[in-house]
Amino acid sequence: xxxxxxxxxxxxxxxxxxxxxxxxxxxxxxxxxxxxxxxxxxxxxxxxxxxxxxxxxxxxxxxxxxxxxxxxxxxxxxxxxxxxxxxxxxxxxxxxxxxxxxxxxxxxxxxxxxxxxxxxxxxxxxxxxxxxxxxxxxxxxxxxxxxxxxxx
Amino acid sequence: xxxxxxxxxxxxxxxxxxxxxxxxxxxxxxxxxxxxxxxxxxxxxxxxxxxxxxxxxxxxxxxxxxxxxxxxxxxxxxxxxxxxxxxxxxxxxxxxxxxxxxxxxxxxxxxxxxxxxxxxxxxxxxxxxxxxxxxxxxxxxxxxxxxxxxxxxxxxxxxxxxxxxxxxxxxxxxxxxxxxxxxxxxxxxxxxxxxxxxxxxxxxxxxxxxxxxxxxxxxxxxxxxxxxxxxxxxxxxxxxxxxxxxxxxxxxxxxxxxxxxxxxxxxxxxxxxxxxxxxxxxxxxxxxxxxxxxxxxxxxxxxxxxxxxxxxxxxxxxxxxxxxxxxxxxxxxxxxxxxxxxxxxxxxxxxxxxxxxxxxxxxxxxxxxxxxxxxxxxxxxxxxxxxxxxxxxxxxxxxxxxxxxxxxxxxxxxxxxxxxxxxxxxxxxxxxxxxxxxxxxxxxxxxxxxxxxxxxxxxxxxxxxxxxxxxxxxxxxxxxxxxxxxxxxxxxxxxxxxxxxxxxxxxxxxxxxxxxxxxxxxxxxxxxxxxxxxxxxxxxxxxxxxxxxxxxxxxxxxxxx
Numbered sequence: 014x015x016x017x018x019x020x021x022x023x024x025x026x027x028x029x030x031x032x033x034x035x036x037x038x039x040x041x042x043x044x045x046x047x048x049x050x051x052x053x054x055x056x057x058x059x060x061x062x063x064x065x066x067x068x069x070x071x072x073x074x075x076x077x078x079x080x081x082x083x084x085x086x087x088x089x090x091x092x093x094x095x096x097x098x099x100x101x102x103x104x105x106x107x108x109x110x111x112x113x114x115x116x117x118x119x120x121x122x123x124x125x126x127x128x129x130x131x132x133x134x135x136x137x138x139x140x141x142x143x144x145x146x147x148x149x150x151x152x153x154x155x156x157x158x159x160x161x162x163x164x165x
Numbered sequence: 166x167x168x169x170x171x172x173x174x175x176x177x178x179x180x181x182x183x184x185x186x187x188x189x190x191x192x193x194x195x196x197x198x199x200x201x202x203x204x205x206x207x208x209x210x211x212x213x214x215x216x217x218x219x220x221x222x223x224x225x226x227x228x229x230x231x232x233x234x235x236x237x238x239x240x241x242x243x244x245x246x247x248x249x250x251x252x253x254x255x256x257x258x259x260x261x262x263x264x265x266x267x268x269x270x271x272x273x274x275x276x277x278x279x280x281x282x283x284x285x286x287x288x289x290x291x292x293x294x295x296x297x298x299x300x301x302x303x304x305x306x307x308x309x310x311x312x313x314x315x316x317x318x319x320x321x322x323x324x325x326x327x328x329x330x331x332x333x334x335x336x337x338x339x340x341x342x343x344x345x346x347x348x349x350x351x352x353x354x355x356x357x358x359x360x361x362x363x364x365x366x367x368x369x370x371x372x373x374x375x376x377x378x379x380x381x382x383x384x385x386x387x388x389x390x391x392x393x394x395x396x397x398x399x400x401x402x403x404x405x406x407x408x409x410x411x412x413x414x415x416x417x418x419x420x421x422x423x424x425x426x427x428x429x430x431x432x433x434x435x436x437x438x439x440x441x442x443x444x445x446x447x448x449x450x451x452x453x454x455x456x457x458x459x460x461x462x463x464x465x466x467x468x469x470x471x472x473x474x475x476x477x478x479x480x481x482x483x484x485x486x487x488x489x490x491x492x493x494x495x496x497x498x499x500x501x502x503x504x505x506x507x508x509x510x511x512x513x514x515x516x517x518x519x520x521x522x523x524x525x526x527x528x529x530x531x532x533x534x535x536x537x538x539x540x541x542x543x544x545x546x547x548x549x550x551x552x553x554x555x556x557x558x559x560x561x562x563x564x565x566x567x568x569x570x571x572x573x574x575x576x577x578x579x580x581x582x583x584x585x586x587x588x589x590x591x592x593x594x595x596x597x598x599x600x601x602x603x604x605x606x607x608x609x610x611x612x613x614x615x616x617x618x619x620x621x622x623x624x625x626x627x628x629x630x631x632x633x634x635x636x637x638x639x640x641x642x643x644x645x646x647x648x649x650x651x652x653x654x655x656x657x658x659x660x661x662x663x664x665x666x667x668x669x670x671x672x673x674x675x676x677x678x679x680x681x682x683x684x685x686x687x688x689x690x691x692x693x694x695x696x697x698x699x700x701x702x703x704x705x706x707x708x709x710x711x712x713x714x715x716x717x718x719x720x721x722x723x724x725x726x
Contacts, residue, residue, distance in 0.1 A: 016345075016346045016348070016366075016367070016370065019346060019347060019348055020345065020346055020347055023347040074370070074374060076345055077345075077367070077370045077371050077374045078374060078378075112390075114387055114388060114389040114390070114391075115345045115363075115367065115371060115387045116344050116345060116361075116387060116388050116389050117389055
């Protein structure tokens with residue numbers, strides 16, 4: 014059995030047994046290639062009342078290689094307006110790139126993104142959003158992000 | 166066996182006869198000897214050559230080792246620690262010594278030798294610690310930690326004992342499961358000094374992905390936010406059984422070292438692992454062209470001073486780069502537009518006239534002008550189809566700009582065509598070699614010349630190709646040379662070489678006439694000597710010109726005053 018399958022089985026079992034943290038819910042995990050989770054920022058934040066959907070895509074190298082994570086943007090879902098989230102749902106976060114560690118999991122990524130949204134004070138698009146979205150690859154992992162701002 | 170012996174005896178006889186034959190015709194071998202002498206002379210350093218040394222990967226590793234050893238003995242740290250310290254400081258020994266003496270603990274954390282909280286005063290313990298999965302046995306945990314207080318030699322011993330520890334059979338422990346793969350069949354767990362334990366197969370997958378997909382030799386612990394780095398021995402231990410990844414890791418280490426040493430450069434040819442050592446300074450690149458060849462193959466010729474992967478003598482890097490850029494840019498397209506179109510003298514839109522009369526109306530700004538004189542149409546009165554206002558000032562000015570750009574294009578094309586022509590001939594050299602090879606065989610059959618005696622043909626082709634490279638670049642340089650006496654002398658030398666090369670080239674490509682092979686041989690050999698001499702003159706004189714600051718440029722050249 015591939016390591017990624019075993020690992021995702023384990024993560025799934027943990028989610029089923031222990032449940033998910035507040036504001037995070039598993040929407041679908043039919044296979045070991047793609048999962049969907051919903052994300053909600055609780056408390057008094059600029060995203061109060063909004064629910065977002067995260068799409069995780071795993072390759073065979075997971076968790077050695079990071080999952081491809083993005084917000085779902087379609088008829089039903091929208092990406093949050095956040096300086097690190099492009100309107101096509103791509104996220105600029107170091108833990109999804111060069112700071113990814115194999116000990117991180119789907120849930121820990123969700124929690125990190127939740128706190129990234131929670132600490133946002135002002136809804137703003139990333140600089141150069143339009144240009145990025147026009148030329149962005151389908152897989153956000155193919156983009157080389159510069160992680161320069163860790164205040165939000 | 167015996168038949169093979171006989172065969173080799175025959176061969177010896179054959180060569181003996183051949184030698185005698187060579188001795189007999191004295192007059193003929195004279196020029197050949199001259200040629201040999203000449204190429205022998207080339208082994209001495211010429212004015213256009215630089216001193217350099219080719220190093221194999223093993224030799225570079227030896228250099229690295231001596232750096233590591235000196236740091237090991239200065240700091241009294243374990244063998245595994247010194248390479249990490251050096252790599253962290255990009256092999257800048259002086260900086261490392263200064264910073265380490267200043268604050269060993271901070272440096273150790275930054276270099277990934279120790280985890281932040283418990284940075285030891287002297288980070289002697291390093292590297293991979295193997296946990297036999299019987300975690301309860303305290304000895305295995307205390308053992309390596311104690312070594313941190315020992316001297317360097319003791320620490321080295323302890324790392325050896327670790328290897329022994331590895332060999333001892335592992336006790337399967339149910340309680341610990343690797344937090345990455347959750348595979349409860351794994352029995353072998355490893356951690357760095359930070360004590361973050363993972364199973365060996367996860368480590369192996371992780372290191373393989375770092376090394377192969379990221380080409381990264383700086384391998385940090387897999388735990389989140391942990392900056393402790395895996396030392397070489399740990400990597401080796403994990404990669405037992407994956408020799409290819411280990412070799413690649415090793416190559417990455419060497420590449421890292423080479424890239425941070427200004428006196429070293431990696432051979433840029435694909436999958437070549439040789440390094441060239443050359444101590445040329447930035448400033449001397451204004452006068453010297455450091456063309457080097459790595460020890461792997463004589464065709465691995467490259468410039469130590471810039472990124473050009475071939476011999477660009479006699480032209481210095483800055484000028485060569487400028488010329489390549491010029492040829493690479495879409496300058497020809499731009500120049501075509503300039504010479505085949507005119508600009509509306511009012512709104513500067515580009516207009517190509519593809520028919521009709523000379524009364525032009527700009528489609529964009531509706532300005533009316535005359536295509537012939539470029540002056541405003543209103544001044545033309547009623548002479549619709551004849552422009553008799555050619556000398557009016559307004560028309561003249563408009564035309565002057567046009568002709569200037571045309572002249573500049575012509576000038577560029579003059580040099581570019583010659584450059585491209587030699588380049589093309591050079592590209593055909595593979596075919597030429599094949600053709601020459603055939604001719605040499607033919608010669609051996611139709612005349613009594615032996616294999617060794619027909620080598621003059623190959624030598625001639627070698628020389629032609631070498632000289633074409635020189636000629637190519639002399640045109641690139643001539644484009645930027647300010648006209649004057651010096652340029653004229655330069656072009657005289659260039660012309661002499663070109664003429665000699667074309668003569669020789671024609672001779673070796675002409676069809677073979679069995680009647681006159683002997684005279685052909687004489688001629689080719691003579692001309693090869695002459696071409697070699699002309700090439701020397703061009704290379705030497707140009708190099709000397711750079712040293713004397715004799716060349717004047719028509720554009721500013723980077724690095725020159």
